[in-house]
Amino acid sequence: MGVRQAYSMLVESGYLIEKEREVKLILAALIARGHVLIEGVPGVAKTTIAKSIARSLSLEFKRVQMTPDLLPMDIIGYKIFDQKTGEFKFVKGPIFTNILLADEINRASPRTQSALLEAMQERQVTVEGETFRLDEPFMVLATQNPVEMEGVFPLPEAQLDRFLIKVETGYPSTKGFMTMLKRIDEIEAWVESIKPVVSREEVLNEIKSVKDVRVDEAIYQYIAALVEETRRHSAVRLGASPRSGIAILRMAKAVAYLEGRNYVIPDDVKQVLVPTLSHRLILNPEFEIEGVSASRVVEEIMSKVPVPKP
């Protein structure tokens, strides 16, 4: 019940106003052993969500503010000479944690981004020939501002593919915003007071359990049909890769698990489709100019591909 319990606790608290979907997707990505790219303008509770999740899970949480002058060693760590022992010793960087919030990842230089993304993929870092394994579970929550264009280094497609999902989060509704305004002190106090409801070991066990979630043949066919449809869409220049299909499957299983089922249904696939595909599709420039977004294309594909029936 571990991560499910944390999910229920975070959602039912009512403090993460209109962020239920984001919480679910991030937790699902965690038990699917993936990393999350959160895209949203500043001030839409990206850090709060990450912090709340880390606290509720009894996992170590670190935050790095990415800037253009940040070096890879500032994230990974570095070796210094210890005068007492006469040897070099490794000083671990902030990447040695369970949940790393890489704020504004697109502000870091490509070199730093690359080092971080490599560590995300390999789940280990190598410094001067020595390899250090990262702790499990390990998840990077990277945020980026989609509006800012100056002084940023947009992530290349190959590196975007390292993120299991991209969660787009936006402004709350007027009603939600008003509730937030009225309860802001409460919310801040609540985030600081969150007690872990799940141990690290429980999370690790649940990661294993997710793999046992049943997937019917029809669901595999549905996923394949969706992925293949992205390659046929007129607005898409580069469709989804097989890795994207795997991402959909893993996320769908994790969502099913979070919802208390040991089998995947078409709704699970639909829920994760935009987050898993929107950052992986490359659109034709003419469509981009017209304001067509990848999310819209994915939604259109969803409305075109029939769900498994009967």
Added chain:
Amino acid sequence: MTRLGTAVLLLVVVVLGVWGNIAFTQQLEPNRHTPGFSGYSLSDWQEILNALTKGNLTPSEAEIAASLIGSLANQSSQSQPTGSASNASLNALQEYFTLSSGNFSEADIMNAISLLNNSNIRDLLYSMFTRKNVTSSDIMQALNLLNDMWGRGEISTTDYMLALKLLSILAQSQGYTDLSKRLDYMSMKAAVSLMNNLTSILPNLTSYTPQNYPVPTGVGLGAAPQLILPSLEYLSVPQGLQTTIVTILVVAAAILLFLLAPRIATGLRSLNPLAYKKLERLLAEAGRWGDAVRLYWRAVSRVESSTGRRMLPSETHREYYNAVEASMGSSSALFKRLTEIYEARRFAGNSSRELDDEARRLYGELSGKL
């Protein structure tokens, strides 16, 4: 899916066709190869019997019958002792049909007379045929005598039949046409009786009487050809070959269907996408996931009718439930649970009977409310 269905159909047709053909051929074997029947079909025999029964045996039928009985007599003489009743009857019948065919000589008449066992009748007829003038009263007298003796059981059916036929020929030759026809008709009745007796004497003909004429039974295409292509029967194609022809035609049609299946499916889909989808769904669901899935789709149809909101192809079961929930009122809870059961059965591989039972109950309640 369509191609798979066609392939299965093709296989079934081939298996049934081959099996049916073999089964039917085997079934006909003891009847078809009755000694002496080579070159004739069983239907010829039946036609002769029918014609005799109705009293309108034509000369051509009589000729066929003479030939057929002749072959049978040859076969019978090899297997039966010389002078046996069956041989005598067959010889008499052959002579009878020879006389009936109209294509006979004086020697045939003499031969027929010589075949008569009763010497009184034989002598009487011999004298009548050798006399120059025979009146109708002479013929009537002879007929009365024959009837009396037949009634007393003093003459055999063979003699009675042949004697009547000879008298008929005599009456015809003297210009008494009506009398000739009457005598001929009576002789035919006697011939039917003799043929029926004959079939009971010859074991190989026993199953051949009109009462138990062989009818294909069991699974197979044995009876199908006449139903599918009556022209085959009309063209007198042997029944074993009919089955083969029909099997070949069906296989050819199935191969054609197999090749054209995708085009046909596309055509059908473009004609009525919704109906096609429904058909596809029905075909796919048939007996695969049990009652829970079947009843869910029935419930969907009912909900679609009652709410006027169709389930879209790209819509999930939950999405559809959410779309109709408000307009379903109190019955929405039943439909929600039915949807959950459907999911458990369809995607979780849960095949427990309890789910089917619950689905039946829910569907019953839902049907009552919608």
